[in-house]
């Protein structure tokens with residue numbers, strides 16, 4: 001038995017919007033790492049930004065985690081329910097001399113920074129309220145609610161071996177005395193007004209400590225925060241987790257993937273007809289590799305994912321590759337499952353279909369051509385919703401040469417058994433009696449019945465429709 005502590009990872013989204021793809025990716029890495037080691041995965045909701053956090057966003061995050069199948073062993077834990085704990089830790093730190101109250105007003109701090117700029121200095125908190133042996137602090141101004149600042153070590157370096165980026169070192173001189181607890185914003189009642197609200201860098205440390213987190217995977221926009229966090233861990237005498245900072249995801253223009261440049265939420269891809277296993281597979285590869293493997297199940301990933309082979313440079317979001325991955329999983333998906341997804345998709349278009357066996361047959365027939373469930377529903381929709389063939393398609397395929405054949409096909413179809421073999425026979429008899437070839441007749445039938453000139457085998461496609469629909473649409477010939 002190893003005496004290493006059990007692996008415990010977490011994902012800690014802020015509920016200020018949907019679950020971002022970047023967060024979903026680090027959630028996947030954290031989850032897979034815990035599962036790989038037989039450890040635990042925690043979901044924490046970092047809701048201390050009172051003005052921007054919403055219950056709706058919490059729900060979206062929970063739904064997206066559920067949809068992706070990223071199950072957590074603990075949580076959701078809400079930071080706003082832990083205010084007493086942050087308050088207590090801040091008080092302990094004040095008593096221990098690793099934190100202090102600062103009464104500087106925002107105006108005063110503005111003036112301080114202004115003066116620093118005027119002197120050509122980099123702006124920083126000048127430590128005016130930081131206690132030091134022999135130092136006299138300013139008199140406490142009346143009516144000013146203090147913040148609590150962390151007394152960052154003044155010298156030395158913060159170093160860590162990042163699981164993704166390798167060795168990182170930052171001089172403590174570069175780091176300010178961070179605010180760790182501040183009075184609640186106006187209008188916030190309850191515990192927050194009595195206990196104050198922690199800042200991200202403080203709450204994250206208290207939580208990672210309390211929750212026994214051993215490995216932190218997160219986006220590299222937090223690299224600059226990590227030195228503060230490490231110093232706070234040390235000040236608390238808490239064990240340090242290992243950190244792995246994953247590079248941002250770039251859009252196809254080489255800039256950070258953001259809302260302005262297309263869909264960035266898990267929900268948007270769910271709505272657009274992507275399968276969760278495809279998202280997981282694609283997100284896994286976006287910043288991590290296992291040899292040349294491109295298509296693998298999440299179980300396979302869990303076996304492989306040991307924290308190595310995480311990419312150091314940013315990956316580019318590639319919609320075409322995602323569509324390719326999704327097409328693979330659509331092809332592999334059970335038709336009965338696709339039928340339900342198509343049913344739900346059609347329902348969003350106001351098309352209610354309760355014939356699941358029919359949707360199953362349609363899925364089986366069309367899925368090879370589709371990269372999303374939305375496309376599958378586009379194909380399937382033609383069975384239920386009138387089609388509007390384009391004028392050019394009609395002109396190109398429904399010609400005078402085939403019209404008589406279409407009419408006699410219609411007559412034949414009115415009378416035959418409605419199954420693939422018999423429909424095929426009706427088609428062949430029509431061809432023979434009109435001396436036509438299938439490539440002349442089939443596209444015309446497709447355009448009229450399906451609204452498009454290309455489909456899977458026409459006899460198989462026709463069986464999906466009720467006979468009367470086919471006859472009605474051929475009437476247009």
Ligand code: GLU
Nearest residue numbers: 012013014046204218222
């Ligand atoms: N709430 C932070 C975020 O969503 C968490 C960062 C972290 O994992 O430490 O970016």
